[in-house]
Amino acid sequence: MGYSLAGVVDAVGERVTHLRPGDRVVSLTPHAEYVVRSAVVSSPDQTPLVVGLPDDVSFDIAPYYPLVCGAVSWVEIEDAHPYDTVVILGQGLVGSLILQVAKADGARNTIAIDMLDSRCRNAAEIGADHVVNAGRVDPVETVRRLTNGVGADVVVYAVGGKAGPAAFEQGVDMLGAGGLLHLVGLYEDTPLTLYSGKIQKKRILGGYYGQDVDSRISRRALDLLESGVIRTDLMTTHRLPFTEARDAYDLVYEQPDKALGVLLDW
Numbered sequence: 001m002g003y004s005l006a007g008v009v010d011a012v013g014e015r016v017t018h019l020r021p022g023d024r025v026v027s028l029t030p031h032a033e034y035v036v037r038s039a040v041v042s043s044p045d046q047t048p049l050v051v052g053l054p055d056d057v058s059f060d061i062a063p064y065y066p067l068v069c070g071a072v073s074w075v076e077i078e079d080a081h082p083y084d085t086v087v088i089l090g091q092g093l094v095g096s097l098i099l100q101v102a103k104a105d106g107a108r109n110t111i112a113i114d115m116l117d118s119r120c121r122n123a124a125e126i127g128a129d130h131v132v133n134a135g136r137v138d139p140v141e142t143v144r145r146l147t148n149g150v151g152a153d154v155v156v157y158a159v160g161g162k163a164g165p166a167a168f169e170q171g172v173d174m175l176g177a178g179g180l181l182h183l184v185g186l187y188e189d190t191p192l193t194l195y196s197g198k199i200q201k202k203r204i205l206g207g208y209y210g211q212d213v214d215s216r217i218s219r220r221a222l223d224l225l226e227s228g229v230i231r232t233d234l235m236t237t238h239r240l241p242f243t244e245a246r247d248a249y250d251l252v253y254e255q256p257d258k259a260l261g262v263l264l265d266w
Helices: 062-078 093-104 117-126 139-146 161-174 215-227 242-254
Strands: 004-008 024-028 050-052 085-089 109-114 130-133 152-157 175-183 203-206 236-241 261-265
Touching (some): 085 093, 093 117, 139 161, 161 175, 242 261
Parallel strands (some): 152 175
């Protein structure tokens, strides 16, 4: 949390010619009233660290940009076909954005899984084809039933915290032969159990496999935000002044059933 911001350019260095003081921008930076960041890239495939905002992308929408870039990259790496069954384990910010990008890219059989009622409701509003509350039903059995016993083609692991290892095992169990388990979420560095008998004929991919976010992915992310395809209005649950930052972090950690996207306003 706390690594994406939007604001107004206060000053630029002498080599910066594409931005001016007063421009609205988004950047990947720590929480701060003022930050200094490189705005010059040397090649098209380099990650832009400071990006100008289109007029239709407000300061409430813009902080989602870095994660949307990640979601675009992750969905692209998975290379799923429109009729593949794509399961997203976890419907926090990362899982929700991956779901929305997958739908925008043509996925027609998505299954969103979470244990919190609020996040399951949000996944349904965002457009998941099926929503599974893992706190009420067995998610593995449900996915097997929805796929006529075959299992999923792609399982995206977007779970963090203590629930991670158990969710990982469920992800392996619901994945079909030849399928891909994409590890995007973190699990507090807890060792994951990998049974040799269960992983045969299946693939596991680390979340940051492939190229960094380049200019093409950056433009795609901004387009999704500008067009309203990414429903930040459904994801933002709280907006607090920066003076209440401590309360904001406590809210996210201690009440995940109530908080999803929390904005700090300067």
